[in-house]
Amino acid sequence: MSTADDLLASSASTWREDPPAGSDIPEELRLDQSVWLPLRLRGWRRRRDLRAVRAQEYYAQSRNPERGLPVAPDSAVVSFLKDMVSRRRSLAVWLVVLNAAAAAVGLLVPRMLGGLVDRAVQGGGSLATELDGIALTVVGVVLLQTLLTFGARRASAVFGQSMLAEAREYVVRFVLKLPLGTVERASSGDLVTRVTRDVGTMSGAVRWALPQLVIASVMTILTLAAMFLNSWLLALPSVLSLVLLTVVARGYLRKAPMGYITEGGTYSQINTGLAETVEGARTVEALGLQDLRASRTDADVEISAQAERYTMTLRNQMFLSVDYAYQGPLVLIVLLGAWGHAHGMVTLGQITAAAIYVQQLVEPMDRLIQTLDRLQVGMASTTRLLGIAAVPPDRESSGEQPVDDHLVADGLRFAYREGHDVLHGVSLDLQQGERMAIVGPSGSGKSTLARLLSGINAPRAGEVRVGGVDVMKLPLTELRTQVALVTQEHHVFVGSVRDNIVLAREDSATDEEVWDALRAVEAADWVERLPEQLDTLVGSGKQVLTPAQAQQVALARLVVADPHTLVLDEATSLIDPKTARHLEGSMSSLLEGRTVVAIAHRLHTAHDADRIAVVIDGKIAELGSHEELLARNGQYASLWNAWTS
Numbered sequence: 001m002s003t004a005d006d007l008l009a010s011s012a013s014t015w016r017e018d019p020p021a022g023s024d025i026p027e028e029l030r031l032d033q034s035v036w037l038p039l040r041l042r043g044w045r046r047r048r049d050l051r052a053v054r055a056q057e058y059y060a061q062s063r064n065p066e067r068g069l070p071v072a073p074d075s076a077v078v079s080f081l082k083d084m085v086s087r088r089r090s091l092a093v094w095l096v097v098l099n100a101a102a103a104a105v106g107l108l109v110p111r112m113l114g115g116l117v118d119r120a121v122q123g124g125g126s127l128a129t130e131l132d133g134i135a136l137t138v139v140g141v142v143l144l145q146t147l148l149t150f151g152a153r154r155a156s157a158v159f160g161q162s163m164l165a166e167a168r169e170y171v172v173r174f175v176l177k178l179p180l181g182t183v184e185r186a187s188s189g190d191l192v193t194r195v196t197r198d199v200g201t202m203s204g205a206v207r208w209a210l211p212q213l214v215i216a217s218v219m220t221i222l223t224l225a226a227m228f229l230n231s232w233l234l235a236l237p238s239v240l241s242l243v244l245l246t247v248v249a250r251g252y253l254r255k256a257p258m259g260y261i262t263e264g265g266t267y268s269q270i271n272t273g274l275a276e277t278v279e280g281a282r283t284v285e286a287l288g289l290q291d292l293r294a295s296r297t298d299a300d301v302e303i304s305a306q307a308e309r310y311t312m313t314l315r316n317q318m319f320l321s322v323d324y325a326y327q328g329p330l331v332l333i334v335l336l337g338a339w340g341h342a343h344g345m346v347t348l349g350q351i352t353a354a355a356i357y358v359q360q361l362v363e364p365m366d367r368l369i370q371t372l373d374r375l376q377v378g379m380a381s382t383t384r385l386l387g388i389a390a391v392p393p394d395r396e397s398s399g400e401q402p403v404d405d406h407l408v409a410d411g412l413r414f415a416y417r418e419g420h421d422v423l424h425g426v427s428l429d430l431q432q433g434e435r436m437a438i439v440g441p442s443g444s445g446k447s448t449l450a451r452l453l454s455g456i457n458a459p460r461a462g463e464v465r466v467g468g469v470d471v472m473k474l475p476l477t478e479l480r481t482q483v484a485l486v487t488q489e490h491h492v493f494v495g496s497v498r499d500n501i502v503l504a505r506e507d508s509a510t511d512e513e514v515w516d517a518l519r520a521v522e523a524a525d526w527v528e529r530l531p532e533q534l535d536t537l538v539g540s541g542k543q544v545l546t547p548a549q550a551q552q553v554a555l556a557r558l559v560v561a562d563p564h565t566l567v568l569d570e571a572t573s574l575i576d577p578k579t580a581r582h583l584e585g586s587m588s589s590l591l592e593g594r595t596v597v598a599i600a601h602r603l604h605t606a607h608d609a610d611r612i613a614v615v616i617d618g619k620i621a622e623l624g625s626h627e628e629l630l631a632r633n634g635q636y637a638s639l640w641n642a643w644t645s
Contacts, residue, residue, distance in 0.1 A: 025299075026050055029306055051310035052255065058265055059258040062387075069190055071261055072386035077379050080170075080386060084163050091162065095155045095214055102148035103219040105141055156211035164203050167382075171199060174389040190268040192275070194388065197267060198381035205378020213371045219364035227357045231346050234354035237332035238361055241325040245365065248321040249372055252314055256373075259311040260380030266304035273300050315373060322369050329358045395458070395472045402467020402474075402482060405432050405564040407595060411462035412452055421460070422448050424618045430565070430595050437609035438599045439639060445618040446599045447487070450569040453597060454485035466565070484563040490554040494539030497527055501556045509560050517559035523552040565595040603643040612636060 029047055062071040085092055175195060224242070227235035277284060277293045284293050337351035409428040415421045422445045430436060438446050451457045452464055455471035464471045466482050474482065493500055501517060502509040514534060518524040526549060530536040536543050538553075545553065558566065598609065606612045607626050614622040614629070614636045621635050629636035 025302060025306065030302075048310070048313050051306055051313070052258075054306065055255075055258040055262040055310055058262040062261060062265060069194065069384075070387040070390050072383045072390050074257060074379065074383065076386045076390075077382045080167075080382070084166055087166075088159060088162060091155060091159045092214075095152065095159050095211060096218060098148055098152035098155050099215045099218045100222060102145055102152050103222045105145040105148060152215065156215065160208065160211050167202060168199065171195065171385050171388065174391075178388060178391055179393060179395070190272055191388075193264070193268040193271045194381075194384050198264060198384050201381035202378055202385060205375055205382070209371050209374040209378055212367055213375060216364040216368040216371055220361065220368060223357055223361045223364065227354060227361075230353045230357065231340075231350045233340050233345055234333050234337055234350060237329035237336065238358055240332075241329045242365075244321060245325045245369070248318050248325075249369070252318045253372070253376065256311065256314055256376040257380055257383075259307065259314055260377050261383060263304070263307040263311055264380055264384050266300070266307045270297070270300045270304055273297055318369070318373075322366075326362050326366065329361075330355065333358055395455075395474070395476075397475045397478075398469065398473035400469045400473065402469050404467045405482070405595065406430070406465075406467060407453065407483065407565050408465045409449075409453060409462070410465070412449070412459045412464070413461040414448055414452060414457065414459050416448075422618050423452070423459070425462070426615075426618070426620055427462075428453075428613065428620070430597065431610075432564075432595055433593050434611065435596045435598070435609045437606035437612045438597060438615055439603060439606050439612060439636065440615035440621075441639075444615045446615050447569050448618075449615065450485060450487075450567045450597065450599050454483050454567045455479050456485060480561065481563055483565040483567065484558055484561055485567045485569065486554055486558050487569040490550050492539050492545055492550045492553060494537070494542060496532075496535050496537055497530065497553065498534040500538065500553050501560055503557055503561075505560055505562075513560060514556070517556040518552075520559050521552045521555040523549065523556060563594075565597070567597045567599070569599045603640055606636075606640075614639070 028043060029050055059071075063073070064070060175191070178191075220242075224235065224238060227238055273293070273296050277297070284290060333351070333354050337346055337354065340346040341348065341351065407430040409426060409430075412423050412426040413421050414423045426445075426449060428436075438449060440446050448457075452459050455464065455474070458472045466474070466479075471479055471483065493503075498511070498514055501514050511534060515524060518527050527533055527536075530543065538545055598606075609626070611623065611625055612629055613620050614634075616635055622629055622632065624632070630640060
């Protein structure tokens with residue numbers, strides 16, 4: 001076997017050392033669907049209890065996970081919602097008042113019908129003459145209720161949408177403050193799940209469930225009050241029904257948060273696994289890990305299915321009791337009403353009104369139960385979103401200020417997986433204003449070194465200093481004015497071209513500076529051809545930029561930021577070689593006087609550098625100018641000959 005084959009086999013083996021995905025699922029949870037249904041149901045309680053234990057364990061470790069983003073406590077959600085509602089007191093008051101008024105008006109009709117029944121039973125000739133007046137009154141009541149309901153729905157929509165807008169802004173603020181190293185350790189899949197599915201779920205809870213909870217609660221309370229005013233005896237079945245619902249709901253609310261948080265965590269795990277497989281597809285194929293990744297996805301789906309079965313069981317148990325609570329009171333009212341009427345305690349009109357009231361009560365009670373379920377899902381998602389705000393910063397400012405622009409890396413070691421260092425004691429001393437190129441084969445550690453030099457990640461050992469200060473002890477706002485990183489990854493934000501370029505200097509950058517930056521990166525021509533030039537909206541759903549144009553915007557953003565040290569990690573990889581060569585040449589005059597670290601596979605970048613560092617297997621194998629390294633006839637000379645041939 002060749003050395004290359006040995007390296008591939010060694011790399012593949014590191015991924016096969018971990019326990020098989022899904023191996024922690026007890027066998028008794030894996031049901032054989034071909035088995036007769038009664039036999040499958042026999043162990044239902046045991047399976048439910050096992051799933052409950054798994055949910056409790058996940059819930060406990062989610063507060064302070066070894067890897068991944070934490071989950072905030074329920075108290076944080078309550079405090080969060082209380083703060084948002086307190087800033088909308090007038091809207092909240094209108095929401096309650098309008099819904100209470102609509103509910104109260106709606107409760108008049110059953111009382112009127114009950115009185116009509118009593119007068120019909122008593123007899124007399126005046127009933128026929130009253131019907132027209134009663135009909136007009138009912139029409140007026142219905143119209144008034146319609147108007148009040150419209151006002152209540154409008155207040156509900158404004159209240160919910162306002163809270164949703166603030167909640168989203170809150171989440172975005174904290175997402176943007178997340179330490180990048182923390183995001184990568186947690187996996188992008190977890191963060192993506194939180195800012196997509198969890199934001200959507202929270203959106204539904206804030207926009208729909210929270211106002212509906214208020215509406216259903218008001219209607220339930222007022223309907224019960226009307227039932228007691230009608231007849232305390234006939235109100236008792238509904239009170240018993242509410243007691244039963246309260247007991248069932250409390251049991252559900254005690255267990256549901258753990259189930260839904262576990263369920264959300266499994267979605268993150270699925271997204272993480274799929275994202276890793278797709279992004280690393282070439283590596284997976286090269287290392288022959290297709291079977292491992294496929295089994296990982298299957299196992300993640302199986303784990304998620306177990307979590308969903310648990311929450312489904314909780315809902316089914318609750319709904320069984322709810323169905324009885326809905327239907328039982330009507331039967332009891334008929335029986336109790338018959339007994340009460342026989343003993344002269346209630347009239348037929350009161351029985352009629354009570355029967356209508358209990359039917360009216362079903363709708364808000366049903367809405368209340370459905371809302372509680374939606375709120376639990378929403379609360380679980382909100383705790384996951386607020387967990388983002390609980391992530392501690394990855395650096396603490398020492399208060400020291402750099403004395404100059406001198407960047408030094410000393411004995412850097414770094415590992416993405418414990419026990420597998422990708423950098424082995426790398427040291428670099430960058431002279432102010434120097435152009436250094438870092439070259440080497442793929443996977444040698446070049447990009448990792450770039451991240452450490454720019455303060456994205458902290459080294460496992462050693463340190464990077466700028467002006468004598470550890471970069472990990474500088475606030476990010478200060479660090480980015482010292483050292484900036486542009487990678488081969490880029491993003492176009494929704495907004496104007498100008499907005500995308502002045503991100504680092506929104507308050508001070510002028511249009512002339514933006515145009516200078518665009519000219520420096522050879523982008524001025526195509527921006528001038530855009531419909532509104534700098535004001536043209538780009539990003540998702542707006543003007544589409546090609547990958548090369550998006551990368552030029554990222555480079556212009558860097559030019560406007562104006563740091564003294566630039567780390568370019570294959571920053572022109574998406575631009576064709578001829579354009580990239582021209583672009584880098586035009587940038588060189590603009591970057592005069594700045595320290596530049598350029599990491600690239602295109603060796604023409606190295607040819608123009610003052611010094612070249614050749615990184616092989618996480619170590620600096622050679623260091624010198626282009627001519628010096630060619631004269632040594634070593635690793636760089638081999639790379640150069642391969643490139644130029």
